[in-house]
Amino acid sequence: xxxxxxxxxxxxxxxxxxxxxxxxxxxxxxxxxxxxxxxxxxxxxxxxxxxxxxxxxxxxxxxxxxxxxxxxxxxxxxxxxxxxxxxxxxxxxxxxxxxxxxxxxxxxxxxxxxxxxxxxxxxxxxxxxxxxxxxxxxxxxxxxxxxxxxxxxxxxxxxxxxxxxxxxxxxxxxxxxxxxxxxxxxxxxxxxxxxxxxxxxxxxxxxxxxxxxxxxxxxxxxxxxxxxxxxxxxxxxxxxxxxxxxxxxxxxxxxxxxxxxxxxxxxxxxxxxxx
Amino acid sequence: xxxxxxxxxxxxxxxxxxxxxxxxxxxxxxxxxxxxxxxxxxxxxxxxxxxxxxxxxxxxxxxxxxxxxxxxxxxxxxxxxxxxxxxxxxxxxxxxxxxxxxxxxxxxxxxxxxxxxxxxxxxxxxxxxxxxxxxxxxxxxxxxxxxxxxxxxxxxxxxxxxxxxxxxxxxxxxxxxxxxxxxxxxxxxxxxxxxxxxxxxxxxxxxxxxxxxxxxxxxxxxxxxxxxxxxxxxxxxxxxxxxxxxxxxxxxxxxxxxxxxxxxxxxxxxxxxxxxxxxxxxxxxxxxxxxxxxxxxxxxxxxxxxxxxxxxxxxx
Numbered sequence: 001x002x003x004x005x006x007x008x009x010x011x012x013x014x015x016x017x018x019x020x021x022x023x024x025x026x027x028x029x030x031x032x033x034x035x036x037x038x039x040x041x042x043x044x045x046x047x048x049x050x051x052x053x054x055x056x057x058x059x060x061x062x063x064x065x066x067x068x069x070x071x072x073x074x075x076x077x078x079x080x081x082x083x084x085x086x087x088x089x090x091x092x093x094x095x096x097x098x099x100x101x102x103x104x105x106x107x108x109x110x111x112x113x114x115x116x117x118x119x120x121x122x123x124x125x126x127x128x129x130x131x132x133x134x135x136x137x138x139x140x141x142x143x144x145x146x147x148x149x150x151x152x153x154x155x156x157x158x159x160x161x162x163x164x165x166x167x168x169x170x171x172x173x174x175x176x177x178x179x180x181x182x183x184x185x186x187x188x189x190x191x192x193x194x195x196x197x198x199x200x201x202x203x204x205x206x207x208x209x210x211x212x213x214x215x216x217x218x219x220x221x222x223x224x225x226x227x228x229x230x231x232x233x234x235x236x237x238x239x240x241x242x243x244x245x246x247x248x249x250x251x252x253x254x255x256x257x258x259x260x261x262x263x264x265x266x267x268x269x270x271x272x273x274x275x
Numbered sequence: 276x277x278x279x280x281x282x283x284x285x286x287x288x289x290x291x292x293x294x295x296x297x298x299x300x301x302x303x304x305x306x307x308x309x310x311x312x313x314x315x316x317x318x319x320x321x322x323x324x325x326x327x328x329x330x331x332x333x334x335x336x337x338x339x340x341x342x343x344x345x346x347x348x349x350x351x352x353x354x355x356x357x358x359x360x361x362x363x364x365x366x367x368x369x370x371x372x373x374x375x376x377x378x379x380x381x382x383x384x385x386x387x388x389x390x391x392x393x394x395x396x397x398x399x400x401x402x403x404x405x406x407x408x409x410x411x412x413x414x415x416x417x418x419x420x421x422x423x424x425x426x427x428x429x430x431x432x433x434x435x436x437x438x439x440x441x442x443x444x445x446x447x448x449x450x451x452x453x454x455x456x457x458x459x460x461x462x463x464x465x466x467x468x469x470x471x472x473x474x475x476x477x478x479x480x481x482x483x484x485x486x487x488x489x490x491x492x493x494x495x496x497x498x499x500x501x502x503x504x505x506x507x508x509x510x511x512x513x514x515x516x517x518x519x520x521x522x523x524x525x526x527x528x529x530x531x532x533x534x535x536x537x538x539x540x541x542x543x544x545x546x547x548x549x550x551x552x553x554x555x556x557x558x559x560x561x562x563x564x565x566x567x568x569x570x571x572x573x574x575x576x577x578x579x580x581x582x583x584x585x586x587x588x589x590x591x
Contacts, residue, residue, distance in 0.1 A: 054555070068484055086488045093317060101580040102503045111487035113374035161491060 004129070013077075014167055014199040015042040015065065020074035033224035034060040038074070040218065040227060042199050044166070049210035050203045051253065052220030052228075053264045053272050058203045061225070065201065066092045077167065083087030095172040097152045099144040105155055106131065107142050112163045115262055127163055133195060134158045150181040154188065161196060168193075168200045174209070186212055190237055207253045211246050212239055219256045221231045222264035229256055348548055353550040353557070358382065360554045364539060366387045376569060385534075390416075393528065393536040394562060396452060397520045400459025404520075405513060408464050412471025426472075433465035437523045441530060457533070461482035463516045470512040474505040507581045508573045512569060520561045 004062035004082040016114075025031045042048050063069045065076055067086040076083040078090065099108050109130050110123035118126075131137050134154045136184035144152055150164055160168060174182045190213065193200055204210055210217045217231045231253060235245055325389035330350050336342040337349040344352055353360070361382035380388060411429075415422040440461045480503055486500045528537025536555055543551035574581075 058549065066488055067483075069486060086484075086490065088490045092484065092488050094481045094484075096481065098479070098485050100482060100485075100500070100503070102506075111485075111499075115489050115491045115495055145479070145580060159485075207311065 003118075004117070012078060012079075012271075013041045014044040014046070015068050015201070016040075016077040017065075018075050018077075020061075020064065021072045022057065022064060022069070022266065023072045024060075024179075025136065026072070035064075036226050037227070038227060040230075043200065044165075044199055045197050046152030046214045047200045047213055048202065049192060049217045050201065050220065051205065051207065051217050051257065052225060053203060053222050053261045056220040056222055056260070056263070058220050061172050062171050062201060062203055063093065065167070066090050066169050068092070076263075088163040089165055090167045090169060091163055091165040092151075093156050093160055093171065093173045093177050097149070099152055099155055100161075104140075105136070105142050105144065105147070108144065108155055109158045109162050111159060130158045130162045131155075133161065134192065148181075149177055149243040150185055153177065153185065157189070157192060160187045161192065164196075165198055168196075168198050170200060170202045172203055172205070175184035182209075183221075187238065189213065191229070198257065207250055207257065208241055210253065211249050214240060217253060219253065220260070220262045222267065229262065231256075236275045284406055297496060348553060350553075350557075353553040360551055361386045362546070363542065363551055380531045387497055389534055389539065390532060390558065390562065391460070392429075392452075393524055394566075396455045396459060396527070396535070397517070397566075399461065400456045400524070401513070401517060401520045404460045404463035404467055404516070405455070407460070408467030409509060410584075411469050411501070412468045412475065413497065415472055416475045417466070417493070429468050431467050433469060435465075437462035437526060441526065444527065445530065450530075454530075455524055455527040459520045459523050462523040463546050466519075467512060467516060469509060471505070471509065474508040474512070475501055477508070478504045483510050507574075507578045514574075517570060518563060521559060523557070 004270065017038045017040050020035060021033070023031060038061065040048075045179045050061065052058050062070070064071050065078075065083065067083050067090065078087075078175065083090075095167050100111065103111065106124060106127035106274040109127040111117070113123045113126055128137070128140065131140055134157055136151060136154055136158065139147060139151060140154070145157070156173070157168075174185045177185060186209065189200075202210075202213060211233065214233055219228045219231065220226065229248065233249060235243075239246055241250075291292075333342065333347075333349045334351065337344060337347075342349060362545060364385040411425065415426055415429075437458060440458060444457045448454040448457055482494060482500050482504060486496045491499065524535070525537035525540060528535035528540040536559060539555050540552055543549070543555065
């Protein structure tokens with residue numbers, strides 16, 4: 001399967017991956033290749049969904065972009081800077097709750113400002129402002145365990161937004177939520193995204209979610225993860241997922257994904273049955 | 276703002292019973308009364324019942340002749356004559372040459388002094404051990420070189436029985452409070468270091484990664500994420516080690532620290548006085564229970580964010 005043709009480096013892109021590979025646990029019996037030769041360019045303010053079978057390395061790609069893990073080969077650039085480590089410009093939002101349980105909501109939201117050495121007055125002001133943007137002003141003084149799953153994820157989004165990131169990295173952020181809450185969180189995310197002007201990299205294994213949200217959907221192959229194809233979606237938002245256009249997209253993405261899921265299954269079975 | 280319109284504030288689906296839900300006043304008063312008065316009273320009742328049941332079994336064994344009162348005196352015997360028991364709690368120097376046996380504290384005062392002395396040794400030892408062990412444990416994970424230089428030795432000394440340290444304590448500190456406290460410290464220290472390290476290793480990776488993406492330095496990550504994250508586990512470690520400290524202090528005291536519960540037990544053994552043994556055991560149990568209760572209350576007060584999973588287990 002051919003990956004995306006080589007894209008020349010452009011300084012205005014918010015994110016550029018060139019020839020990116022990642023091999024985990026190099027030199028150990030558990031060595032395995034997670035990503036191979038990823039080339040992609042993401043524009044400022046673009047919403048890109050990463051779609052692929054589980055274990056295809058899409059989350060790995062987010063960790064590499066966040067700077068939390070070193071790359072094996074290739075390079076990642078963000079606004080003219082080569083990524084060498086984590087940065088507040090690129091905030092990562094996890095699938096499970098990652099709020100600090102011993103801090104109140106406002107302390108969680110302004111955690112990054114505290115790291116920078118901001119005083120409490122500034123922290124409270126920024127937290128108040130950001131919480132208003134995510135519609136959670138009432139939760140200012142609450143503790144995370146007093147909130148529902150959806151509210152917690154919104155606080156996590158607020159915590160990321162408080163750092164005014166240029167890129168938001170989201171690792172299946174709504175996977176643990178029920179269907180109705182997930183729907184509302186998607187609307188919420190689109191509002192936040194339009195407000196912030198940040199690019200969003202959104203990892204999901206949910207085709208509907210990708211169709212509802214993204215400007216472009218990057219479909220990954222099964223392990224090792226390579227870019228199988230990129231599908232652009234030009235429909236206006238909010239999208240009606242029952243419209244013929246969305247239906248066509250869903251069928252197209254399902255077909256792309258089906259091959260890979262089948263391949264992944266066949267591989268797993270081959271591993272499971274001793275020769 | 277568009278977000279406000281599209282996302283309702285969702286207060287209604289907050290966790291039931293948590294602070295987010297406002298109960299009607301009557302119901303709230305009821306639940307406060309339940310949590311503040313009824314539940315502790317109920318728990319105390321169960322504790323008493325548990326002890327009463329155990330006592331009953333013992334007494335029945337005595338009644339039917341299974342428990343010889345000279346060897347296994349049941350509670351009504353060893354608790355029956357407190358004044359008699361208290362006489363054995365000699366503090367200080369009554370037996371020394373030139374001291375009038377009638378001088379010194381009264382028997383009941385002596386019991387209190389003995390309890391106080393032992394408790395002090397436990398608490399001081401526990402405090403010293405925790406401060407050292409937690410600091411060393413954090414340093415081990417913080418500096419790789421420190422880990423390589425110290426962790427092998429700590430692991431090596433960890434399985435050594437406190438009994439083996441007893442002669443060392445006496446060589447180093449002679450008799451008195453110091454060797455007893457040393458014994459408590461040395462018995463707890465190595466385990467607590469290892470427990471601290473395993474607590475640090477168990478911190479949720481996501482929390483650490485959040486701090487890293489926010490630009491936290493190593494020091495900030497430890498100070499603001501890892502230390503608060505391991506506090507709940509450390510308090511459990513502390514509670515477990517409180518019991519260990521009570522065990523070790525008896526061993527230490529049995530060798531000659533002047534006075535203490537361990538010495539009373541030793542004297543009871545030497546004078547063949549089973550009643551005194553059981554009386555002292557009852558005192559130790561009561562003290563350990565009380566201190567555990569206090570630590571649990573402290574735990575609930577300062578670690579307000581730790582969910583109580585006991586309720587879930589009860590539901591099984």
